[in-house]
Amino acid sequence: QKEVEQDPGPxxxxxxxxxxxxxxxxxxxxxxxxxYRQYSRKGPxxxxxxxxxxxxxxxxxxxxxxxxxxxxxxxxxxxxxxDSATYxxxxxxxxxxxxxxxxxxxxxxxxx
Amino acid sequence: xxxxxxxSRYLVKRTGEKVFLECVQDMDHExxxxxxxxxxxxxxxxxxxxxxxxKEKGDIPEGYSVSREKKERFSLILESASTNQxxxxxxxxxxxxxxRGRVYTQYFGPGTRLTVL
Numbered sequence: 239q240k241e242v243e244q245d246p247g248p249x250x251x252x253x254x255x256x257x258x259x260x261x262x263x264x265x266x267x268x269x270x271x272x273x274y275r276q277y278s279r280k281g282p283x284x285x286x287x288x289x290x291x292x293x294x295x296x297x298x299x300x301x302x303x304x305x306x307x308x309x310x311x312x313x314x315x316x317x318x319x320x321d322s323a324t325y326x327x328x329x330x331x332x333x334x335x336x337x338x339x340x341x342x343x344x345x346x347x348x349x350x
Numbered sequence: 351x352x353x354x355x356x357x358s359r360y361l362v363k364r365t366g367e368k369v370f371l372e373c374v375q376d377m378d379h380e381x382x383x384x385x386x387x388x389x390x391x392x393x394x395x396x397x398x399x400x401x402x403x404x405k406e407k408g409d410i411p412e413g414y415s416v417s418r419e420k421k422e423r424f425s426l427i428l429e430s431a432s433t434n435q436x437x438x439x440x441x442x443x444x445x446x447x448x449x450r451g452r453v454y455t456q457y458f459g460p461g462t463r464l465t466v467l
Contacts, residue, residue: 246390272455281354281440281458282393326393328456337383337408338456342392 241265244327244341253350257314261327261341264308268329268339271303273312276324276343285325286312317348353377354459356441362465369428371462373441380446382424383456384408384416386437393440399424400446431466438463 244261251257259273270289274282286301288294288310294301300313310329314321327341357372375382383398385408395408397416405416413435417425424443428435442456 244392274458279461279463281442281460283458284455287455337395337398340393342390 241339242327242329242341245344246342248345248347250347250349251317253317253319253348255317255348257317257321257346257348259312259314259325259327259344259346261310261329262308263310263329263339265329265331265339266305266308267331270330271301271310272328272338273299273301274326274328274340276326278323282326319348319350322347354441354443354457356439356459356462358462359460360463360465362467363428363431364467365432367428367431367466369431369464369466371426371428371439371441371464373424373426373443373459374422375424375441375443375457376422377443377445377457378421379443379457380421381444382418383442383444384414384424384426385440385442386410386435387440387461388437396426431464433466436464436466 242263272287273285275285276282288301288303291303291305298315302311324343324345326343328338330336330338354375384396385393387393394410399405399418415427439462441459444456
C-alpha cells in the first residue's frame, strides 16, 4: 500500500462548480498536511496547509483533515478556469528533516 | 518571498553525456531536495541534503549524484545520461525550523525539462 493515494483524474468541471479533491494516507504519524497547485510547465506552489485535524478556509479554498479516517480534502468553491491545474497533496510527520510525502496529483480542468 | 531558481528551463542532451542541473535558493534554508516528475508517477525524490556537504538518498538515486558545497546551492549530476532520464526535474528547499508558521513547507523552483536523445 502506498503511503499516500490520490486519484489522478483528470477531473473536468464547469465554471462555478464546487470541486472536491481528496487524498488518503496510511501513516498515522503524519501531522502536517499541505496542498500544492501546479500549473502546466511550472513548479508546484503551496496553496494551503493544515496541522492535525480540522478545517482551514482561505477565500474559495477549504482544506479538511480527518485523521481518524486518514483522509484529507481540498474544496474549491465557485471554480474558475484559472483554477485549472494539477493539485498535489503532501504530508509529513513532526520533523523538519523528514521529506514530504506527495500524492501523485489530480489534474483539474474548469471549463468556461 | 522565497526564491528557488534553476539554471535552465529546458535542456537537450545526448546519451552518455554528463549533465549538471543547478539549483539556488536565497532564503538560507537548511534543506534542499531534487525530484523528478513524470506523468502517472508523480513526484519522486532523488536526493536531499540537510546541510553543506551532506546528502541522503531518496527513493530513486540510481544514475544520479549530488553536490552541496554551499548552503544556497544544490547540484544534481547525471554521470552518464540515458534516455530514461528524460523528465521534468524539480528542486525544492525548506527551513529546518518553522517558517512564519508554515512549518516544513517546501518551496519549489520552476523546473528543468530535460530531454536525453
